[in-house]
Amino acid sequence: MILQLIVTGLALGSMYGLVALGYHITWATSRTMNFSQGQTVMAGAVVAYTFFVALGWPFVPAVIATLGCLAAFGAGIERIAVRPFFRAASPAWLLSTIACGIIAENVAMLTFGKDARAFPSALTQRPILMGGAGFYPQELLIPCVGFLLMAAVQGFYHHTAYGKQLKAVAYNPEAAGLMGIHLPRAVMSAYILSALLAGIAGVLLAPVLNVAATMGTIIGLKAFAVAIIGGLTSAPGIIVAGLGYGLVESFVAGYLSTGAREIIGFGLVILVLIVRPWGLLGAKPARRI
Amino acid sequence: MRRAGWIVLGAAVVLLPTVTANTYYLYIVASAGLLTIVTAGLNVLVGFSGQMSLGHAGFYAIGAYTAAICTVKLGWNPWLAFLAAVLCAALVGAGVAGAALRVSGPYLAMVTIAFGIIVEGILVEWIPVTGGPGGIFRIPKPSLVWSYVLIMAVAALALWLTRNLRHSAWGRAFLAVRGSDVAAESLGLSAYYVRIVAFTVSAGFAGAGGALFAFMNGYISPDSFTLQTSILFLLALLFGGEGTVAGPAVGSLVLTLLPELLTSLTDYRLIIYGGLLMCSIYWLPAGVVGACRSRQSDSSDQPPEPNRPELESQPVRPEPATDRLMEVEGLSITFGGVAALSGVSLSLGRGIQAVIGPNGAGKTSLLNVLSGYYVAKAGHIRLDGESVTGRPPYAIARRGVARTFQTPQLFIDLTVLENVAVGVAGSRPGIILAAMLGLPMEVRRDCEILQTSRVLLDRAGLGPWAHARAESLPSGLRRRLEIVRALATAPRLLMLDEPAAGLSPTEIQELDADLSRLRATGPSVLLVEHHMDLVMAISDHITVLDYGRVIASGTPDAVRSDPAVIEAYLGASA
Numbered sequence: 001m002i003l004q005l006i007v008t009g010l011a012l013g014s015m016y017g018l019v020a021l022g023y024h025i026t027w028a029t030s031r032t033m034n035f036s037q038g039q040t041v042m043a044g045a046v047v048a049y050t051f052f053v054a055l056g057w058p059f060v061p062a063v064i065a066t067l068g069c070l071a072a073f074g075a076g077i078e079r080i081a082v083r084p085f086f087r088a089a090s091p092a093w094l095l096s097t098i099a100c101g102i103i104a105e106n107v108a109m110l111t112f113g114k115d116a117r118a119f120p121s122a123l124t125q126r127p128i129l130m131g132g133a134g135f136y137p138q139e140l141l142i143p144c145v146g147f148l149l150m151a152a153v154q155g156f157y158h159h160t161a162y163g164k165q166l167k168a169v170a171y172n173p174e175a176a177g178l179m180g181i182h183l184p185r186a187v188m189s190a191y192i193l194s195a196l197l198a199g200i201a202g203v204l205l206a207p208v209l210n211v212a213a214t215m216g217t218i219i220g221l222k223a224f225a226v227a228i229i230g231g232l233t234s235a236p237g238i239i240v241a242g243l244g245y246g247l248v249e250s251f252v253a254g255y256l257s258t259g260a261r262e263i264i265g266f267g268l269v270i271l272v273l274i275v276r277p278w279g280l281l282g283a284k285p286a287r288r289i
Numbered sequence: 290m291r292r293a294g295w296i297v298l299g300a301a302v303v304l305l306p307t308v309t310a311n312t313y314y315l316y317i318v319a320s321a322g323l324l325t326i327v328t329a330g331l332n333v334l335v336g337f338s339g340q341m342s343l344g345h346a347g348f349y350a351i352g353a354y355t356a357a358i359c360t361v362k363l364g365w366n367p368w369l370a371f372l373a374a375v376l377c378a379a380l381v382g383a384g385v386a387g388a389a390l391r392v393s394g395p396y397l398a399m400v401t402i403a404f405g406i407i408v409e410g411i412l413v414e415w416i417p418v419t420g421g422p423g424g425i426f427r428i429p430k431p432s433l434v435w436s437y438v439l440i441m442a443v444a445a446l447a448l449w450l451t452r453n454l455r456h457s458a459w460g461r462a463f464l465a466v467r468g469s470d471v472a473a474e475s476l477g478l479s480a481y482y483v484r485i486v487a488f489t490v491s492a493g494f495a496g497a498g499g500a501l502f503a504f505m506n507g508y509i510s511p512d513s514f515t516l517q518t519s520i521l522f523l524l525a526l527l528f529g530g531e532g533t534v535a536g537p538a539v540g541s542l543v544l545t546l547l548p549e550l551l552t553s554l555t556d557y558r559l560i561i562y563g564g565l566l567m568c569s570i571y572w573l574p575a576g577v578v579g580a581c582r583s584r585q586s587d588s589s590d591q592p593p594e595p596n597r598p599e600l601e602s603q604p605v606r607p608e609p610a611t612d613r614l615m616e617v618e619g620l621s622i623t624f625g626g627v628a629a630l631s632g633v634s635l636s637l638g639r640g641i642q643a644v645i646g647p648n649g650a651g652k653t654s655l656l657n658v659l660s661g662y663y664v665a666k667a668g669h670i671r672l673d674g675e676s677v678t679g680r681p682p683y684a685i686a687r688r689g690v691a692r693t694f695q696t697p698q699l700f701i702d703l704t705v706l707e708n709v710a711v712g713v714a715g716s717r718p719g720i721i722l723a724a725m726l727g728l729p730m731e732v733r734r735d736c737e738i739l740q741t742s743r744v745l746l747d748r749a750g751l752g753p754w755a756h757a758r759a760e761s762l763p764s765g766l767r768r769r770l771e772i773v774r775a776l777a778t779a780p781r782l783l784m785l786d787e788p789a790a791g792l793s794p795t796e797i798q799e800l801d802a803d804l805s806r807l808r809a810t811g812p813s814v815l816l817v818e819h820h821m822d823l824v825m826a827i828s829d830h831i832t833v834l835d836y837g838r839v840i841a842s843g844t845p846d847a848v849r850s851d852p853a854v855i856e857a858y859l860g861a862s863a
Contacts, residue, residue, distance in 0.1 A: 033395060084571070091341060092570050094398065095527065098520065099566035106559035217516070221402060228399040263410035266403035270388055273400055277392045 004133035005254045006247065011139045011208070013246015014146030015201045019223035020230065020238045021153055022194035027232045028170035029190040032082050032093045034074075036101025038220015040195050043104060044070055044202025045211045046112050049119055063203060067196055073104075074195025078188045086187070101216070108213035116215070121207035142204050149200065150239050153193075157235075166190060222249075225269045231282020241280060298538065302441050312433050319437045319505060321545035322444040323498050328526040328537035329447040330494020335523070336532035337460060338487035339467030340390070343398050344405030345522045348378045348492040350412060350514035352499025357425040357509055358418065367429055367504060374500035375493050382492020386485040405519050412511040424510025428503050436505040443501060444538070447494060450725040452534045454490075457724035457735055458714040461703060463487050465711045468700035472771075474682040475660065475692050476778055477716030486721060495522075524562065528569045530576025532702065539577050613673075614638055614782055614813050615659070615690075620668035621837075622658055629654040630837045633668070637782065641804060641814040643824045646834035647857055652817045653695060655834065656786050659815070660692045661685040673781075687716050691780035691812075695787050697767040699759040705770055706755040709742040712777030742777065749773045765796045772803075776811070783807070784815040789823055797823060825849065833857065 019041055023033050034040065047069050051062035081096035123138035157163040168176040169186045177183050201219075209215060222245065230241030245265065253261045278284045305318060327349060334340050352374040359370035389400040412419045419425070431439070454460045462483050465473040470480035503509050521544065529540020547565075548558055573580050615637040622630045629651045635642075644652050657663045659670060661682035670678045677685050686692075691712075700708050718724075723731040746752050749769060754762060762770060768788055775783055789797050797820065804827050807814055818824050824831065824845070831848045833841040835857040841848050848854055 027395070081567075091394070091398075092574070094341075094395075095523070096567060096570050099563040099570070102520075102559045102563035102566070106557065106563065109559075110556060221406070221516075224395075224399060225403065228396055232395060257414075259410065259414040263407050263414065266406045266410075269403045270400055270407075273392055273396060274388050277396065279396075 001133065001254065003130070004135060005250045007133075007135050007139055007143075009247035009250030010243060011142040011146075011246070012249065013243040014143040014150070015205055015242075016219075016223045016226045016245055017239045017242020018146050018149055018201045019198050019219065020227035020242055021150060021235060022197045023224060023227040024230075024232055024235055024238050025153070025166075025194045025197075026187075026190045027227075029166055030082070030086060030169075030173075030187045032086065032187075033097070034077055034082070034191065034194060035094055035097040035224075036077065036104060036216075036220070037194070037198050037223060038216035038218070039101040039104040039108075040070065040073060040077075040198035040216070041202040041205070041219050041223075042108060042213065042216030043073055044199030045119070045206040045209075045215065046108050046202075046213065047199075048203045048206060049117065049211045050112070053117075053120065066203060067199060070195045070199035071192045073199075074192040075188055077195070078191035082191065083184065083187070101220075105213055105216065112211075112213055114213065116210035116212035119206035119211050124207045136208070138204075138207050142208070145200070145204060149197065150235075153197070154235060162189075222265065225266060229269055229272045229279055231276075231279025233283050234279065234281035237279055237281030294535065299445075306434055306437060315433050315437045317545060317549055319433075319440045321542045322437075322440040323502050323505070324522070324525055324541035324545055325444040325538050326440075326447045326498035326501065327495045327522050328529070328541055329444075329451050330491040330498075331522055331526050332451055332491075332531060332533075332537050333454065333463070333494070334487050334491035335526060336536070337455065337463035337467065338484050339463075340393075340484055340487065341398055341523075342401040342488070342491070343516065343519050343523065344385075344401035344403070344408075345491070345495050346514045346516065346518035347405040347408035348382055348495035349499040349502070349518065349522075350408050350511075351378045351381055352496030353503040353509045353514070354412065354419055354425070354499075355496070356500035356503045357428045360429050361425055361427060371497070371500045371504075375496045378496020378499065379489050379493035382495075383485060383489040385492070386488030390481055390484045390488065401519075402516065405514075405516055409511055409514055409516075412514065419511075422511060424508060424512075425503075426508050428507045428509070430504060430507035433505075436501075440501050440505065443497060447497070448534060448538060451537075453727040454721070454725045455534060457721075457731065458710070458718035458738060459486070459721045459724050461700075461707050461711050461714070462718045464702045464707075465700045468702050469698040471662070471682075472694065472698035472700065473711070475686055475694075475698075476712050476774070477683050477686040478711075478718075479681070479683045479716075490721065490725075521562075524566055526576075528565065528573070528576055530573075530578030530580070530582075533576065533578040533582065536576050536578040543577070615673075616669075616671045617659065618669045618671075620655070620658060620670070621666045622654060622663055623666055628837050630658065630665075633834070633837070633839055635832050635839065635842065637813055637815060638830075639813055640829035641808050641816055641827055642830045642832065643816040643818060643828040644832050644834060645818065645821075645824055649836075650834040650857075651837040652834055653786055654837075656692065656784055656815070656817055659685075660690060660784060683716065686778065689779070689781035689812075690784065691775035691778045691782070692784040693768070693771045693775055693786055693788060695790065697764075697771045699762070699767055699770060701758065701760040703759055704756050705751055705759050705762065706739065706742055706746060708759050708770060709745055709774050709777050710738050712774040713738045713741050713745075715778045745773055745777055765792050768792065780812045782813045782815065783811070784817075786817050787819060788816070789818055789820045801827060 019037055022037055027033050044066060048062060048066040051057045051065050052059060077097060077100055081100045082093045085092035085096060121138055123141060124136045127134035127136050157167055165181050166186055166189065169181055169183065173183060226242045226245050227238050229245065230237030248268065249261050249265050252264050272280065306315060327345065331342065331345055334342055355374040355377045356370045359365040359373050360367055385404050389397055392400065413422050462478055466478065466480045466483045473480055525540040525544045526537055528543060529538065530536030551561065554561065569576065613636055618634050620630050620633040621628065633655060644655060646652050654663065658665050661680055661684065664679050669676060672688050672690065677688065700711060719731055719734060743755065746755055751766065751770060751773065759770065772788065789800055792800060801823055804814065816824065816828065828845055831843065831845055832839055833848060833854050840853045840857060841851040
């Protein structure tokens with residue numbers, strides 16, 4: 001039982017962390033976020049379903065095509081909902097990205113339908129039995145891919161020239177601009193990367209959860225909670241918070257009830273913020289007079 | 290035009306039940322009324338105090354369930370239940386605000402979202418009390434016409450209360466905190482506390498709306514109180530026009546009627562909502578009402594030239610300055626390893642004391658530590674013998690220390706007169722309930738505040754601008770307004786951060802004259818400044834900083850001939 005809860009917790013938690021990294025990446029480069037990140041996860045699942053199941057493409061091309069669509073989606077969000085309000089005093093980007101999410105969900109409802117559908121996968125056919133617990137290979141695959149991707153994102157930021165450029169933008173956009181970094185392109189890259197992470201999470205989760213037009217909202221919210229708990233400015237904090245949140249959720253659901261899961265999970269968010277207002281590892285913004 | 294709009298709206302609302310007995314129409318308009326009540330409250334939070342909530346459905350739910358439980362399970366009188374609902378929502382609101390408002394931006398959005406989800410979760414799970422997913426039935430329910438009348442009366446009341454609030458000292462405090470919390474704190478207002486009050490009021494309104502919702506339908510369930518509901522509240526407010534009194538009514542009406550007119554497009558409802566939200570963000574950033582208003586005021590004429598002023602110290606609460614008003618001992622502060630101040634000691638008494646030094650010498654850091662914005666790593670600050678080391682800015686301001694900023698921090702949503710009125714009211718904006726109800730004593734007090742402000746403005750020569758928005762002032766006058774506003778708090782010590790920066794030579798002369806007059810009658814002045822002529826001409830005492838240390842201190846003549854000072858400024862020993 002405990003082993004099973006841990007595996008489920010790590011699987012979900014790594015996905016929350018992955019999606020939450022998407023919030024972190026855009027926040028770090030532009031101090032804006034895509035509040036339709038949850039709907040982007042949904043789009044990943046729905047588009048993958050369309051290519052793989054509805055159109056019957058082989059798996060690999062279907063995934064590649066899905067990622068292409070999501071990159072375009074991320075770029076579109078940046079162009080339509082964020083760039084016009086970049087650095088505006090009001091949080092207009094918050095509302096405009098919410099609006100995009102609402103529209104995306106409705107479009108998915110109209111095209112994909114209102115019902116949830118199962119996503120067939122070889123990895124969810126037969127459970128593996130281990131130590132008295134049974135779980136699907138997919139549940140093991142998810143955290144593995146999740147960890148690899150999180151490590152890859154960290155590597156990209158720390159060890160590649162382009163990643164360092166994006167970090168420079170995060171640190172000081174004006175100076176980075178003067179050093180010849182094309183700011184709007186950097187922000188757009190961040191949005192594309194963020195959408196890709198969310199999309200991959202959607203594809204990975206599709207076989208475990210069912211694919212539905214409304215599946216995104218709650219995942220997006222939990223990922224946001226994770227990003228806030230970890231500290232928006234801290235990638236390591238977010239990864240730790242993601243795993244922690246996944247484990248807490250899985251144990252609460254296992255030992256108490258699924259209903260208590262949301263209450264305790266989001267209650268935890270408020271508690272963490274009371275103790276550490278800028279997240280576990282986040283930096284407090286300096287007060288400038 | 291504005292009055293005509295209200296009359297038409299009011300007449301339509303009153304006449305509707307006499308024209309039609311169709312319950313459908315009454316129900317729709319009553320729903321718009323409910324939405325108006327909630328958004329009028331949300332307006333206090335978002336439009337006035339500038340904070341965001343994505344969890345107001347939680348307060349709506351608390352109102353609805355409190356009313357339902359009190360009447361159905363406890364058998365209370367519905368009026369009593371209504372009051373309990375408002376109080377309960379406001380209390381929870383105060384609690385949530387205490388936790389939520391320590392953070393801002395996305396963190397605040399998260400806390401409010403989390404609150405909404407937790408409330409929704411509790412409604413579903415706590416079955417013995419809330420009835421679980423099935424909700425609560427058989428809530429005593431007046432006839433629809435009575436519900437309609439009641440809801441419309443409360444909606445009108447809600448709009449009237451927010452209107453009174455906007456024009457009270459509290460309303461100005463909200464908008465001041467929204468415009469610049471830094472400046473608001475320098476006048477004695479705690480931004481945190483002011484925002485908590487705004488949050489509490491808006492939660493109370495949401496509770497009222499929720500209770501009426503329960504009474505109108507006779508049945509409630511958790512489905513009505515989701516995150517989507519919270520987003521709808523915000524959307525209605527922004528679409529109508531946040532910060533305007535009529536905005537909530539217009540936004541609520543449109544957002545309630547529109548889906549009804551487009552019933553054939555139910556499947557596209559979310560697209561319509563999302564599209565509407567996008568359109569309003571793109572083309573109506575100030576909402577429908579805001580757009581109408583700005584078109585009207587475009588034609589207003591420019592204010593006339595100012596008559597030449599004299600900036601006297603003002604008569605509100607003259608406090609005699611003592612010889613040792615502020616004493617500073619061994620003050621040190623570092624930023625990321627760089628020592629901005631190390632071991633600075635000085636003593637402020639009567640008259641004008643200047644702090645000069647090359648760029649980066651730590652002058653502004655010193656001022657920020659003295660006024661509480663930075664916390665010193667070491668050292669003590671005593672004000673009239675009382676230690677104020679490490680106290681927050683508003684607490685220091687309340688002890689009679691006022692200041693201005695290097696870039697003037699005006700409250701841009703307020704008029705010039707109101708900017709000064711925030712200073713006059715200082716940390717005492719009065720009793721908020723009395724202000725909302727427009728009680729005579731509160732109205733009288735507010736009149737006095739505004740009159741005092743007017744006198745101060747006239748004396749400073751800003752009278753002609755009294756009703757212009759502070760934003761529209763040219764930069765020289767912005768500095769002047771900021772000084773008037775600081776003086777309006779009747780300080781014992783006034784700290785000026787480079788008041789001459791960016792002024793023209795004539796304006797500097799005027800400033801010189803003003804400062805001389807202050808020396809004669811007003812509070813002690815601490816002047817951080819670059820213009821040597823000005824400093825040498827009017828200062829009684831000069832402290833010179835270099836690399837965060839005091840390198841010289843004395844009368845202007847003594848400082849002028851000090852070799853250390855000459856070296857610091859000219860870079861070589863003369």
